[in-house]
Amino acid sequence: MIVDSPKIKNLIMSYLEEKKGKPFELAVDxxxxxxxxTRTLAxxxxxxxxxxxxESQLSVARKCTSHENISYQISPAEELPLEDASVDLINAGLAAHWFNPEKFGQEAARVLKHGGCLALYCFSLVFEIEYKxxxxxxxxxxxxxxxxxxxxxxxxxxxxxxxxxxxFSAIPxxxxxxxxxxxxxxxLTVPEIMSFxxxxxxxxxxxxxxKDKATAFLQDLEKRFLDILGESASDALGFHVYYFCLLASKS
Structure with a gap:
C-alpha cells in the first residue's frame, strides 16, 4: 500500500542537514x-x-513499532508535551490540515531548537493511474x-x-x-486502490x-475498474501521487 514519499523524506533530511546539521537528537511526528x-524517521x-x-490510533502504532527509540504520547499538536528548544524536527505527514494554524505555529516556535526545522506535507489531490x-x-x-x-x-x-x-502564513x-x-x-492493485x-x-x-450507500459506492467503483481492465484485473497499476511540502527553519 501507499507509504510516505521517499522523495519527501530525503528532501526533509537534506533540509535539516543544511539548516541545523548533526546531531539529530529528537524528532516529533x-x-x-x-x-x-514515525517509523520512517527512526x-x-x-x-x-x-x-x-x-488513543485507538496510537494503540495500533505501538503494536506496529519495533524501534526502541520510538515512543508515543496522546496530545494535540498545539500542546506538545516537550520542553522549550528541545526538538530538531517537527514532522506532520497528511495531518496538518487538522491543526489550529496560529496555535500550532506558536508551539513549533516554542519547542524547536535554533536551526530546528518544521516539515508539513500532504497529497495535493492530483492522482493519475497508469496502465498500458x-x-x-x-x-x-x-x-x-x-x-x-x-x-x-x-x-x-x-x-x-x-x-x-x-x-504557511502562520509559521512564525x-x-x-x-x-x-x-x-x-x-x-497498487485494484483492491489496494480501494483500500486507499x-x-x-x-x-x-x-x-x-x-454505510450502505458508501459501501455500494466503493463496490461500483471497483467493478468499473475491473471492467476496464478485463483479463488484466489482477495486475498492479502505476498509482501516481502528487505531494506538496512546507519547510521552515527557526533561526
Missing part, C-alpha cells in the same frame, strides 16, 4: 496516527516521539469518484487545495518555503452518514 511516518534520530489525539492503453480511462474513473468523496470534507479539501496557505519563521509537484509512483480510498477522511465521513 505530530498527528502521527498509526505511526507510518533511523535518523536518537529519539522519535509520535503525537496524536486518538487504459491510463486515461482509469484516471477518469478514479477522479470522478474522488470528486464525490471530497464533498464530505469541504473545509479540509479547501485547505489542501490551497496547499496549507493558512498554515522568516525562513520558509513551499514545494509542490513532488510525484511518487506506487504499484477507504482510508481517507472523506470516505469515513460518507460511511458514517450512510
Amino acid at each position: 505530530a498527528g502521527c496516527g498509526t505511526g507510518r511516518s 533511523p535518523y534520530f536518537q529519539k522519535v516521539v509520535g503525537i496524536d489525539v486518538s 492503453d487504459k491510463s486515461e480511462e482509469l484516471t477518469a474513473a478514479f477522479n470522478e469518484a474522488l470528486l464525490i468523496l471530497l464533498e464530505f470534507h469541504k473545509k479540509v479539501v479547501c485547505e489542501v487545495k490551497a496547499m496549507y496557505q493558512e498554515l 519563521f522568516k525562513d520558509k518555503q513551499r514545494i509542490s509537484g513532488i510525484c511518487e509512483v506506487f504499484p 480510498l477507504q482510508a481517507i477522511c472523506s470516505y469515513k465521513e460518507f460511511l458514517e452518514q450512510d
Whole structure:
C-alpha cells in the first residue's frame, strides 16, 4: 500500500542537514496516527516521539513499532508535551490540515531548537493511474469518484487545495518555503486502490452518514475498474501521487 514519499523524506533530511546539521537528537511526528511516518524517521534520530489525539490510533502504532527509540504520547499538536528548544524536527505527514494554524505555529516556535526545522506535507489531490492503453480511462474513473468523496470534507479539501496557505502564513519563521509537484509512483492493485480510498477522511465521513450507500459506492467503483481492465484485473497499476511540502527553519 501507499507509504510516505521517499522523495519527501530525503528532501526533509537534506533540509535539516543544511539548516541545523548533526546531531539529530529528537524528532516529533505530530498527528502521527498509526505511526507510518514515525517509523520512517527512526533511523535518523536518537529519539522519535509520535503525537496524536486518538488513543485507538496510537494503540495500533505501538503494536506496529519495533524501534526502541520510538515512543508515543496522546496530545494535540498545539500542546506538545516537550520542553522549550528541545526538538530538531517537527514532522506532520497528511495531518496538518487538522491543526489550529496560529496555535500550532506558536508551539513549533516554542519547542524547536535554533536551526530546528518544521516539515508539513500532504497529497495535493492530483492522482493519475497508469496502465498500458487504459491510463486515461482509469484516471477518469478514479477522479470522478474522488470528486464525490471530497464533498464530505469541504473545509479540509479547501485547505489542501490551497496547499496549507493558512498554515504557511502562520509559521512564525522568516525562513520558509513551499514545494509542490513532488510525484511518487506506487504499484497498487485494484483492491489496494480501494483500500486507499477507504482510508481517507472523506470516505469515513460518507460511511458514517450512510454505510450502505458508501459501501455500494466503493463496490461500483471497483467493478468499473475491473471492467476496464478485463483479463488484466489482477495486475498492479502505476498509482501516481502528487505531494506538496512546507519547510521552515527557526533561526
